Amino acid sequence: MQSKLAIALSAALLATGCATKMADPQASAQAKQFKAPSPGKAGLYVYRSAAFIGGAKSKDVWVDGKCLGALESRTFFYTEVAGNQKHRVDTTSEFSDTNFVELTTQAGQLYFVRQWLKLGFASGRGDVEVAPQAEGKTDISFLEMAVGGECSTPTLPGVSAPAAAPTPAPAPTPAPTPTSRNTTRSKSKK
Numbered sequence: 001m002q003s004k005l006a007i008a009l010s011a012a013l014l015a016t017g018c019a020t021k022m023a024d025p026q027a028s029a030q031a032k033q034f035k036a037p038s039p040g041k042a043g044l045y046v047y048r049s050a051a052f053i054g055g056a057k058s059k060d061v062w063v064d065g066k067c068l069g070a071l072e073s074r075t076f077f078y079t080e081v082a083g084n085q086k087h088r089v090d091t092t093s094e095f096s097d098t099n100f101v102e103l104t105t106q107a108g109q110l111y112f113v114r115q116w117l118k119l120g121f122a123s124g125r126g127d128v129e130v131a132p133q134a135e136g137k138t139d140i141s142f143l144e145m146a147v148g149g150e151c152s153t154p155t156l157p158g159v160s161a162p163a164a165a166p167t168p169a170p171a172p173t174p175a176p177t178p179t180s181r182n183t184t185r186s187k188s189k190k
Helices: 002-016 025-031 133-141
Strands: 041-048 059-063 066-071 075-082 086-092 098-104 110-118 125-131 144-147
Touching (some): 041 059, 041 066, 059 075, 059 110, 066 075, 086 125, 098 110, 110 133, 125 133
Parallel strands (some): 041 110, 075 144
Antiparallel strands (some): 086 098, 110 125
């Protein structure tokens, strides 16, 4: 029975396509070792463990307004962020531009943000929440790492793209210098 269910789920996932690029298995295994991040940084895992059958195959994720990538079921992203700072993780949602969670990180620590979907009318409502470290590590151990960097929209929904730098106004053209003209006509002699 379980094998039939697994085959059906695999077929459903193949039919919907895979928008998320997967990382090399060695990179995924290395990320699952949960090593300390680079000096001054905090490690951030963003993941979706639960399967979602229906319209939504992936939901975009942004960290501090920058695209992390499109996250699918049973995948995770790993990135490093500045330590000792507040960070915001957004995900797209069906009924609003995004849902988000904010967290303040400490340098040298690992953080886990779980993305989850709730069945919705069109594509599912996406949301994110901070997961306890032990739970996050357990969840990640069953997932595969995705390669990020591509979102379905180039900017975070609801946030306008940064304005282009203003173009300097052209230097004013100097007004022509008035010239003196003699308007008196000379009379011609006949």
